[in-house]
Amino acid sequence: MKEKFIELFKEVLENEDKEVNMDDQFRDYDEWDSLTYLSVIAMLDDEFDVIIETEDFKKIRTVGDLLAEVEKRTA
Amino acid sequence: MALQDIRNVKISGIAACVPKNIERNADSSLFLSSQDAEKFIQNTGIAEKRVVGNDVCTSDLCYHSAEKLIAELGWNKEDIDCLIFITQTPDYVVPATSCILQGRLGLSKECHAFDITLGCSAWVYGLSIVGALLSSGSFKKGLLLVGETTTKTKSVKDKSTYPLFGDAGSATAMEFSEGSKGIQVHAGTDGTKYEAIYIPDGGFRNPVSDISLDMVTVEEGITRNRLQYIMDGAAVFTFTISTVPKSITKLMEQFNIDKESVDYLLLHQANKLIVDKISGKLKFDSEKVPTSYERFGNTSCSSIPLTIVTTIREQMESKKLDLIACGFGGGLSWATAHFETENIVCPELIEI
Numbered sequence: 001m002k003e004k005f006i007e008l009f010k011e012v013l014e015n016e017d018k019e020v021n022m023d024d025q026f027r028d029y030d031e032w033d034s035l036t037y038l039s040v041i042a043m044l045d046d047e048f049d050v051i052i053e054t055e056d057f058k059k060i061r062t063v064g065d066l067l068a069e070v071e072k073r074t075a
Numbered sequence: 076m077a078l079q080d081i082r083n084v085k086i087s088g089i090a091a092c093v094p095k096n097i098e099r100n101a102d103s104s105l106f107l108s109s110q111d112a113e114k115f116i117q118n119t120g121i122a123e124k125r126v127v128g129n130d131v132c133t134s135d136l137c138y139h140s141a142e143k144l145i146a147e148l149g150w151n152k153e154d155i156d157c158l159i160f161i162t163q164t165p166d167y168v169v170p171a172t173s174c175i176l177q178g179r180l181g182l183s184k185e186c187h188a189f190d191i192t193l194g195c196s197a198w199v200y201g202l203s204i205v206g207a208l209l210s211s212g213s214f215k216k217g218l219l220l221v222g223e224t225t226t227k228t229k230s231v232k233d234k235s236t237y238p239l240f241g242d243a244g245s246a247t248a249m250e251f252s253e254g255s256k257g258i259q260v261h262a263g264t265d266g267t268k269y270e271a272i273y274i275p276d277g278g279f280r281n282p283v284s285d286i287s288l289d290m291v292t293v294e295e296g297i298t299r300n301r302l303q304y305i306m307d308g309a310a311v312f313t314f315t316i317s318t319v320p321k322s323i324t325k326l327m328e329q330f331n332i333d334k335e336s337v338d339y340l341l342l343h344q345a346n347k348l349i350v351d352k353i354s355g356k357l358k359f360d361s362e363k364v365p366t367s368y369e370r371f372g373n374t375s376c377s378s379i380p381l382t383i384v385t386t387i388r389e390q391m392e393s394k395k396l397d398l399i400a401c402g403f404g405g406g407l408s409w410a411t412a413h414f415e416t417e418n419i420v421c422p423e424l425i426e427i
Contacts, residue, residue: 034235035118038312042352051317054271054310 001074005067008047012039022064040066048074078329081206082257088248088420089391090144091377091384092136092222093125093241095426100124105234105296115238120347124241124372126226131427133162134172134179136244136377137220139425141180144246145218147420152180156214157187159205161197161221161376163405164228165190176220187214194272195343195404196262197221197376199412201247202400203260209251219247223375228274230299232290236306239346241372245380248420261326262410263318271310272405276301311404315349319403320356322411332399332413337363339387341400344368344378353401376402384424391421 010018013031026032041057044050050073052060060066100122106112116122127136137160145152158180160173171190182188187208193200201219209217222244229237276287283302292298299305319342327334340359342350344367354364365386367378374381379400383391390396395417403409 034308035114037309038118038348041309041313042316042348045316045352051313054307054313057309057313 001071002067004047005070006063008043009040009063012036012043020063022062022067024063025061026063026066044070050074077262078326079203079207079260080257080330081203081210081260083212083251083253083255084206084209084257085250085252085255086202086247086414086416086419087250088144088148089245089380089383090140090422090425091243091245091381092140092425092427093243093371093381094127094131094136096126096128097123098126100238103238105232105238107296118348119239120366120368121239121372122369124226125243127224127242131224132166133164133222133224133244134160134166134176135427136224136242137222137246138176138179139427140222140244140246141176141218141220143422143425144248144420145180147422148248150216150248153183155182155186155216155218157205157208157217158182159189159191159201159217159219161191161193161201161219162223163192163194163375164224173220193376193408194223194406195345195373195375195378196402196406196408196410198245198247198379199260199400199402199410200262200408202249202258202412202414203262203410205249206258206260209249210257212251212253215251217249219249221245221247221376221380223377225373225375228304230290230303232298233303234296235308236304239373241374243371243374243377243381245377247380256415258412258414259326259330260410260412261322261329263322263408265314265318265407268310268314268407271307271314271407272304274302274304311407312349314407315345315403316352316356318409319353319401322409323353323357323399323401326399326411326413330413334359336397337399338396339398340364341379341382341398343402343404344371344382345373345404375404381424384421388421388423391416391419393418
């Protein structure tokens with residue numbers, strides 16, 4: 001799942017060459033803005049059938065946290 | 076369950092009105108660059124919208140819609156038993172704008188008139204309310220007037236709201252019609268999330284005070300005061316993609332509505348992202364989901380009647396159509412309705 005998740009995450013960032021690490025605080029990415037956030041929500045719903053409510057999303061800091069949340073909800 | 080089966084009513088006509096003044100997002104100074112504006116337009120689909128002047132209110136847009144519709148229907152104004160006006164931008168705090176509209180339209184003094192405050196779910200809620208008022212047959216004819224001058228509540232310096240919204244008003248004529256299948260409705264509310272779309276000051280929880288007009292920069296590109304609209308776009312998006320498809324599915328299941336028999340799915344025109352997501356989840360072909368956000372933006376409660384008038388008007392006037400409409404937004408509030416129309420009166424878009 002990790003590989004698929006990272007590939008999709010790069011697609012959402014519209015930067016296929018981006019180096020994405022688990023410890024990255026994704027909100028600090030240059031590519032990140034409010035539309036990227038919406039695209040991530042849509043991608044997680046489309047690809048993993050996961051909808052993360054805003055209150056829960058606010059607590060997620062890193063790419064690894066987000067992946068863990070998706071894994072938890074799809075387990 | 077909030078499901079209703081409202082028999083013996085029909086929709087007889089739908090009209091919509093917009094201001095002539097066009098604002099194009101490509102020209103907006105809110106975006107840092109032309110690429111920024113292009114990305115916004117590509118994602119939201121909203122290229123331009125209509126904006127009223129200071130002297131135009133929602134009631135004016137609804138008044139022109141109603142006058143044209145009544146004339147084309149050939150209705151006698153004395154026969155209109157009820158007028159329901161739904162908006163978040165009334166003429167005054169007091170009195171109800173529906174009363175002003177009754178007077179201005181010259182309707183009978185024995186007209187049952189009142190206002191309702193709702194946002195993007197309003198038109199569908201209105202069908203349910205006017206439908207319920209008419210279905211017993213005591214009232215024979217009703218007018219549902221819904222509209223919003225959304226741009227008056229937004230800060231022109233707020234890129235998270237201003238570029239998305241446009242102004243429009245509408246009028247929908249409904250009638251008691253014995254034997255008609257009427258309108259089936261599913262509605263819902265989640266008031267725990269009211270702050271996702273709200274204006275903090277100006278009501279009676281936080282009356283206007285000396286800080287209400289202070290312009291505060293929340294982040295780059297978002298400067299507004301406490302009398303202006305705040306929208307948590309991500310919260311609204313999350314709510315929409317999880318709740319709206321369920322509401323539509325529930326209505327279809329409950330009333331055995333076959334997807335293939337539905338001619339059009341009329342969604343509130345929030346933006347491209349949301350419309351595509353909902354129609355995709357429900358597996359409705361895009362040809363069955365007409366859109367108006369490209370030219371008019373999110374026109375709040377008028378977006379469904381405006382879409383009807385600007386995209387399927389000729390079919391509304393010449394055919395029998397099986398329709399599902401769904402409105403969703405501030406409250407949070409949502410409503411889905413199923414109904415048939417046959418050769419209704421649908422005047423061309425009115426521009427003032």
